[in-house]
Amino acid sequence: MQKITPFLWFDNQVEEAIIFYVSIFKNAKVGKVARFGDAGPGPKGGVMAATFQLEGMEFTALNGGPRYQFNEAISFVVKCEEQDEIDEYWERLSEGGSTGRCGWLKDKFGISWQIVPSILAPMLVDPEPQKTQRVTEAYLQMTKIDIAELRRAYEGQAVAS
Template identity: 75%
Template sequence: MQKISPFLWFDNQVEEAIIFYVSIFKNAKVKKVARYGDAGPGPKGTVMSAWFELAGVEFTALNGGPKFKFNEAVSFVVRCEDQNELDELWERLSEGGEKGQRGWLKDKFGISWQIVPVVLAPMLTDLDAQKSQRVMQALLEMDKIDIAGLQRAYEGERAA
């Protein structure tokens, strides 16, 4: 068991959300589901909370009602190995949500995600300041991240 894990407070969409996330991520599974009983406070049989795993990270989700909403102050970074993985996650997670800039998106439940390639951090932290600045400039012009575009910027080539 992870010592620290994300806890997500939904209004009443936990069941829909975990089905959605588990369908998108490889190595994902629903671990446990607790349902309301006669004591409530939710309708008997509906999901109260659930524990699920995405790419080795355990999450807890609660149907807590409309008191709290998700916002961009907290997001999940997904590091992708290649453009195909990045494209798939970008499209699937943004279904019913909204696509942002520089790899950010908001899913249909309001959770913010950053879909980034694993090569981004090493490029942005390269000791050659010109390389890292070119990569940052290219990134600032992207919505969904284009790994080949970052690579061209890193190498000092003009955009295709």
């Protein structure tokens, strides 16, 4: 049982968002869906709240109206092993949204994601400060993270511009 569950407040796009996320992640599924009845406050039959899972993590989503908006203060980190995995998540999640620096993007619903290679954290804490400095400098110049460029920086090879 997952002790802590992210709870996402949408205006009225829960169903669309869940379908979107479940289509992107390979290990994903829709859970329970609660719909509005005669008492409202949303349209009868519309989704009030739902649960879904992405890569074994359960989420709850609510159609709560326009009162609250997502921002970068909270983001979801997707750790990737290979460049093709980074590329796929980057392209799919940023579709209809926007991209930022250092592997950050916002999806079309306003949720922030960080698409990063799993090798980045160990590189940033390497005991050799020259390596961490080179990786940091390379990383800060990137929008979508390029694993080959990080490896070149780590090894002290020239980084492509």
